[in-house]
Amino acid sequence: MGVITSLADAIAELVHDGDTVALEGFTHLIPVAAGHEIIRQGRRDLTLVRMTPDIVYDQLIGAGCARKLIFSWAGNPGVGSLHRFRDAVQHGWPTPLEIEEHSHAGMANRYVAGAAGLPFAVLRGYRGTDLVAQTPTIAPITCPFTGEVLTAVPALTPDVGIVHAQRADRAGNVQLWGITGVQKETVLASRRSLVTVEEIVDELEPRPGAVVLPSWTVTRIAEVPGGAHPSYAMGYSERDNDYYQAWDTISRDRAAFTAWLGEHVLGRSVEEAS
Structure with a gap:
């Protein structure tokens, strides 16, 4: 357990069409890069689970990956609504979205x-x-x-739980600190799990308040520096507030979103995306 691999290989192995998938991280350590890899690999009919669906779930929904969302609060934090989420619920674009709403x-x-x-x-x-x-x-x-x-x-028992953390050692133990949300519980509750990390180190150094997930609780680990962007990883990066602001404009329009997705996630030019 706790096997280190590439992000692409981990998603290919762990996430299947029709799975229930939780990407957790509260303001901090949100596994955005993993969400983008799910989009690139074209997963479909996913039940997405998240306490606070924000822009990475807006992107997954807009890319057609989701058929259902289990959530509490949903929005672009500090900015406003999730427009791809609203379009899917209100107009069924690109596919209809079922919702199951709870409290935090x-x-x-x-x-x-x-x-x-x-x-x-x-x-x-x-x-x-x-x-x-x-x-x-x-x-x-x-x-x-x-x-x-x-x-x-x-109980929530996702097929796959995905979180981001600061460090893992080469034996597959994971260390995270700062605002930790429900990352630990997500990994323990899920049948399979992936942790993306800022870096892999030879040995984890003790940190006050840090959470350690031992290797036997984690299925796969991928080293993805900056994998939480535009959210932040305490000690490694700061929150990209401009990204959240820009997303409000991009996500309002289907064509603008599709062009953005092609250029920034799928690796196509604006012309190819359109």
Whole structure:
């Protein structure tokens, strides 16, 4: 386990048409390069899972990779809407998109249940919202000890969990620090996992607050410097705010998006993309 390979080989091996795929990272360490490789390899009919779908999911949806999105909040952080996401939901372009909406707490608890091997999670969330009526994977449950009515949500066990981290050693152990979100839980809950890293080192140095994923929890590792761009990797890169701003204009128009995708992800010129 924890075998080091190239990003292209890892995606080819781990991600299949029809899979449930989670790309996690909260503001920080978002595995954007892995998302672009999924687009390049033409994966289709994916169920995409993410607590905060942002521009990489907008790109995956716009490229026609997704048939369903399981999520909590969705948007271009600090800027506005996800226009490719909206186009798919409202107009079925390029393909119709099914949605399953949860709260942040519900999604996090679903990952925790999956990581623990439990069938569902229980929390006090969703009160005062209409999500229970809109989402069939949210259900009331009565505590057998107190009689309190709580909320149950099924565990998340993606076919593939993908995260980005700062470092891995040559034995396949992974180290990440900063805002860590649910990366650890995603890897532990998933049947297969890929971690892209900024660098591979001979030995992991202790860092206060760092999370270490031992090699036996990880399926594949790929060294991808800058693999979180335009998000940031603490200690390696800063957030590219201009990219997020520019995405709002690019993603509003189908032709502009298609040209961008061809030039910046698929490696074609603007003329070829059009």
